[in-house]
Amino acid sequence: MLSTPTRQLALQGAAVILVLSLAWPYYGWQAEAMPWQQTSLAIGAVALALAAISRQPWWWRVMHALFMPLVWVTYHLAIDPGWFLLAFVLLLLVYRGALSGQVPLYLSNRETVAALDELLASEEAESFLDLGAGLGSTVVPLADRWPERRFTGVENAPLTWLAGRFLCIGRPNLSWRLGDLWQMPLHEQAVVYAFLSPTPMAQLWEKAKAEMKPGSLLVSNSFPIPGVNPEFVIDVPCSPPRPLYCYRV
Ligand SMILES: C[S@@+](CC[C@H](N)C(=O)[O-])C[C@H]1O[C@@H](n2cnc3c(N)ncnc32)[C@H](O)[C@@H]1O
Structure with a gap:
């Protein structure tokens, strides 16, 4: 196919x-x-x-x-062809994830961040990782809200990563990394958050099962893992609907 x-x-x-x-x-x-x-x-x-x-x-x-x-x-x-080259390079620097893994850039909304905040309160999770962290729209506010907990964001699009790098400044509990989410070890994370696309979900579940500690939580925004029942689903009050599918490893 x-x-x-x-x-x-x-x-x-x-x-x-x-x-x-x-x-x-x-x-x-x-x-x-x-x-x-x-x-x-x-x-x-x-x-x-x-x-x-x-x-x-x-x-x-x-x-x-x-x-x-x-x-x-x-x-x-x-139009001068140089402008097309410039636009192409800029798009590549921002949308690299769409090209390599069919995961483009779109950001978690405020309602989702509020729901994740509540989840962190109930889970008492010490560490939180955003796989494909975009501009840091989840980890930056959460790191401010929970200064005693560790947050990590990994992003592979260079320009997006750079913008996020500036937004992370002054937050010692937030580690902001340029890299491939598939190379990111998960064993130290209590909560792993992913807002990706339907394409990588089955592969992500295999990685989570292989690397995450028993009892830790994989949270997927909008895209369920095919054939796996989430432990619970958080219905975030927003439009379009963006349910959080929560899988206990
Ligand atoms: C839908 S956005 C979500 C951004 C952020 N997590 C949020 O919720 O606001 C997905 C992000 O994953 C990044 N991405 C895609 N494939 C990746 C990969 N293999 N490694 C790291 N980041 C990746 C994209 O560049 C994009 O910024």
């Missing part, structure tokens, strides 16, 4: 090849220049049809329909 990025690339590629393999010989035969505006619209329409036939989620259909027409529009804006 193809991964999502490969499938979408294949879909858009199929639309490009289909339209160009008809349009190029036709306009070549007529000795006319290719009408790129109409061609890009045709590619968008074919890509949309292919995405609908293969039942892609709606947001992929919109992206397929708009991609080539927007390439055409952007080309006509005659």
